[in-house]
Amino acid sequence: MxxxxxxxxxxxxxxxxxxxxxxxxxxxxxxxxxxxxxxxxxxxxxxxxxxxxxxxxxxxxxxxxxxxxxxxxxxxxxxxxxxxxxxxxxxxxxxxxxxxxxxxxxxxxxxxxxxxxxxxxxxxxxxxxxCAKTVLWPANFQENYPTADFNSIMTDDSALLSWLEDLDKHGFVLVRNVPIKQGPVHELQARSGFRRLTHYGEDYVVKIKADPSNLAYTHHRIFFHTDSPFYEHMPGVAYLHCIEQHQGEGGETMLADGFKAAAILKETHPEKYRLLSSESAYFKDIGDDYIKFNSIAQHPPLVHNARGELVKINWNHFTRDSYFDVDIDQVEEFYTAMRCYDDILNDAANHIKLKMEPGDMVTTKNLRVLHGRSELKGGVSGRHLHCGYVDWDEIRSTLRVIREKLKENN
Missing domain, CATH: 3.30.2020.30 (NE0471 N-terminal domain-like)
Incomplete structure (x- = not known):
């Protein structure tokens, strides 16, 4: 016609x-x-x-x-x-x-x-x-993960942009030469966005406590997880600053690319991938810290956008609730799918380990990269981390602002 x-x-x-x-x-x-x-x-x-x-x-x-x-x-x-x-x-x-x-x-x-x-x-x-295209971690990521210098980030917009772009692409950057005291987390949060308040406060300190309100405050091994899936809107970036490290065996930070593990699952077990993308779990956190809290949210472990792209991982066995809104005939299949994904994460080929030195700060894209910690052997430890969050929306905003600023200055 x-x-x-x-x-x-x-x-x-x-x-x-x-x-x-x-x-x-x-x-x-x-x-x-x-x-x-x-x-x-x-x-x-x-x-x-x-x-x-x-x-x-x-x-x-x-x-x-x-x-x-x-x-x-x-x-x-x-x-x-x-x-x-x-x-x-x-x-x-x-x-x-x-x-x-x-x-x-x-x-x-x-x-x-x-x-x-x-x-x-x-x-x-x-x-x-x-949002930058995701670069899945290669096999040699343990020897080639991105790093940044704290002082350069704080004084040089080009270094700030480089750090945030690496964080966007890879989901993890180790920031070095951070002053060994409480405070630099707040400085880096202000440089990259602003603090995300949670029911643990505007920041939190990870030490062994006699009355722990979170498993992180114990000597136990912490398995791979993303932080705070019990929120409808989970924090985007986690800042973990090492002020004092455990002197005995253990205390290594473990990091896994949740998107890479999901890609492996999708290729090898597409039906399990579909199940973790379509069925939901409840995540909860109840206790008393900055305030008394009782938070609960329901999410599928693998979240996709309108384009069908994987954009978020909700993965935290510690906070996954016992209430389960899944058809009873699919419960065992869901557990099998979760176990399969967890096995991929725990495969040594799919995660890295590093024992942070005082002055190191792990920065991770919490929507993608799962973190954990090996057991603090001996049960008693002076390990001391100062931690905080910034929402990913603020990181993306800062990326665009700095790009425009550098473009105008050139």
Whole structure:
């Protein structure tokens, strides 16, 4: 079927409304009434850019529709007819102008439109600018994990950006040369975002306690886990600063790439992967620390976004509740799937160990990297960690702010 072009009374002859030269490229634009799209064509590019009419009207940049300082719409979807039609479009200099049948006038920068192209490659490019592509840990990660220098991060924006980008890509960076005292965790939190408050406070100290409200305050081995899945919104980054290390055997920090383990599970046991992605467990934490608390949330162990990409691991056997909202016929299958994933994590080929020295700080993306600790042999220890959290949204915000700042300064 031939596409019906709007009537010539609106100056649309053979679909071409107007043409202009932008950066030595001659462009033309027309209205495709069958698809309800504005089409932009250039003589140097065989790919046509297409923009749905409803999207164009929703994103009108005029002062009646948009507040530029707040970068916010003024007009709601309910305040314009989503079937409204443009009646004329033209290219003027570096801008595309659209006249609508309700007499509204919209102007869009050509470069602004191209950045928001609906072509898959451009959408993927923007997606990667929001969050870096995950780099799964290679077999030699134990010898090649990323490190950063505390003083450089605190004084140099390029070093700050490098640390956060490595954290985004790999999920773990060991920060070295941290002052051996309580306080640097707060400084690094402020440098990268701001503190995330939990029911353990705005930070917490890991030492053996006579009245432990958490297994971390004991000498026992701590198995691989992500922190705080008993929250609907779990902390994004964990900061674990070693002030004093256990002098005897044990006390090694253990780290595993939860995304890599999930990829192995998906390849070798796809049905178990599906089960851990579709069925949920309850996680709870009840006690008295910064405040009295009774937190509970329900999540699948493996969480995916709308694109089907794995984005979060909820994994914590210590806080997994005994209440289980799973069909009784699937309980054993769910346990088998959990055991299979846990075995992958505990395989020596899939995790690393390091015994932090005083002045080391482990920084992990808590949504992806699981951590644990070997048993503090002897039961008595002076091991002392100062710890805190920052939400991952704040890390991503800081990444974009620093990138723009460095770009402006160059």
């Amino acid at each position: 031939l596409k019906r072009i709007l009537p010539a009374t609106f100056q649309l002859r053979k679909g071409v409304v107007a043409s202009s030269s932008i950066n030595s490229r001659k462009i033309s634009t027309f209205l495709d009434s069958e698809k309800r799209r504005l089409v932009i064509d250039t003589e140097l590019n065989s790919v046509k850019e297409e923009f749905p009419w409803v999207w164009l009207r929703d994103n009108c940049q005029c002062s009646s529709c948009y507040e530029p300082l707040a970068q916010s719409r003024i007009v709601n979807l309910s305040e314009f007819d989503q079937k409204v039609k443009p009646v004329k479009c033209q290219v003027t200099g570096g801008q595309v102008e659209v006249e609508w049948e309700d007499k509204h006038h919209s102007v869009y920068d050509y470069s602004w439109l191209l950045e928001r192209s609906f072509r898959p490659e451009q959408r993927e490019k923007f997606s990667e600018s929001v």
